[in-house]
Amino acid sequence: MTRKIWMDGTIVDWDNAKIHILTHSLHYGTAIFEGIRCYKTTEGLSIFRLNDHVQRLIDGCKIYYMNLKYSAEQIKNAILETVRINGSENYYVRPIVYYGYGKMGVNPLPNKVCMAVAAWIWEGGTYTNSEGGIRAIVSSWTRIDSRSLPVLAKATANYANSVLARIEAINHGYDEAVLLNSNGKVAEATAENVFIVKDNCLITPPLTAGALQGVTRDSILTLAKEIGLTSSVSDFGREDLYIADEIFLCGTAAGIKPVTEIDHRVVGEGKVGDLTIRLATKLRGVIEGKDAKYSGMWLTPIL
Ligand SMILES: Cc1ncc(COP(=O)(O)O)c(C=O)c1O
Known part of the structure; x- marks a missing residue:
């Protein structure tokens, strides 16, 4: 199955999830991201502490003056949709908000604020105690x-x-x-x-x-x-x-x-x-x- 990534409301194939090389946040370090996990639970696939991760993402955007066009609900839905569309696995989920391509220079504000959500299988985070330190x-x-x-x-x-x-x-x-x-x-x-x-x-x-x-x-x-x-x-x-x-x-x-x-x-x-x-x-x-x-x-x- 081709892995999918959510980019500003559009679902794109993993290999096509591309941005411009002059994307502002790439040059000035201003992207805000989250690291979330979903796990196979007794009740099916579930995301751990989704609300808290989304709130931290929103807070980070506020600190960096990002005019995020998505509500908390919409961000949660984007995350849920990304996981759903990729199938039922223990995914690590990475939402990222960034100042997009447009005007270069230290001031990011003239640029569009964009969001993407990716999900992939990333070992770790299993809370195992059988491994050594x-x-x-x-x-x-x-x-x-x-x-x-x-x-x-x-x-x-x-x-x-x-x-x-x-x-x-x-x-x-x-x-x-x-x-x-x-x-x-x-x-x-x-x-x-x-x-x-x-x-x-x-x-x-x-x-x-x-x-x-x-x-x-x-x-x-x-x-x-x-x-x-x-x-x-x-x-x-x-x-x-x-x-x-x-x-x-x-x-x-x-x-x-x-x-x-x-x-x-x-x-x-x-x-x-x-x-x-x-x-x-x-x-x-x-x-x-x-x-x-x-x-x-x-x-x-x-x-
Ligand atoms: C610098 C730093 N500290 C702490 C954490 C742990 O945070 P959390 O438990 O929300 O993943 C992370 C994880 O992303 C991190 O990058």
Whole structure:
């Protein structure tokens, strides 16, 4: 089957989903995007936390002065249509809003605001706990600061920072990098939020540390409460990573990634931690539609 992409209301074949080389956002980093997943659940294919992803997309567009011509409802419908038309698979869904082709120059406002939605099968995000942990470093790059770039907007510009940190990690033989902010506190990883466990308490940095308002992060905090874990949203430093009992990263694309080594230090006992497993198991049940309380709240069925 030819994969289809939604482009401003038109369904086009994957190979024909093209834009002009002078598309404004390509040159100036102003596209706003989302990463969403749909999963095969007990009730059929469902999208996880669609409303929250769409709201974050709309918020990002507002921050970047984008006059989005679609309502939240229309964006959700475009996402649902894209998944539906591509068949029933565990898709990663990528809506993107961008300033289109027209007038070059730093000011994007004369250009049309365009939207596209693609869906493809992207491994990861399965919240499995059977895999081993990853090896990470603390990046030599500082996480962008909201005084320079608004971190609440999931803008392509922000990912230049992530790309440099990710390449640095890979070049040093590691899987992933954790970035510190300009105050030396932990912000997040290149495409995931960060959690540590210390003395049975789950800790994640506040958004003011420079972290994206992750949907998975929020799900973890909610589910932690539900299973009786103590959690805290507070700043912590590089050294707290070194003495943590457990560390994991989380995001829609990545799922839950336990970290078992950081900067040449073994994390905890060097294996995937018990709380990480408990949370991953709980989250997996929720996304697979096995938890009635959250199915109504967080799952949108593809009808
Ligand atoms: C920089 C960054 N932080 C955190 C996240 C996690 O966000 P979410 O759980 O909404 O996917 C992502 C995922 O896209 C990201 O790119």
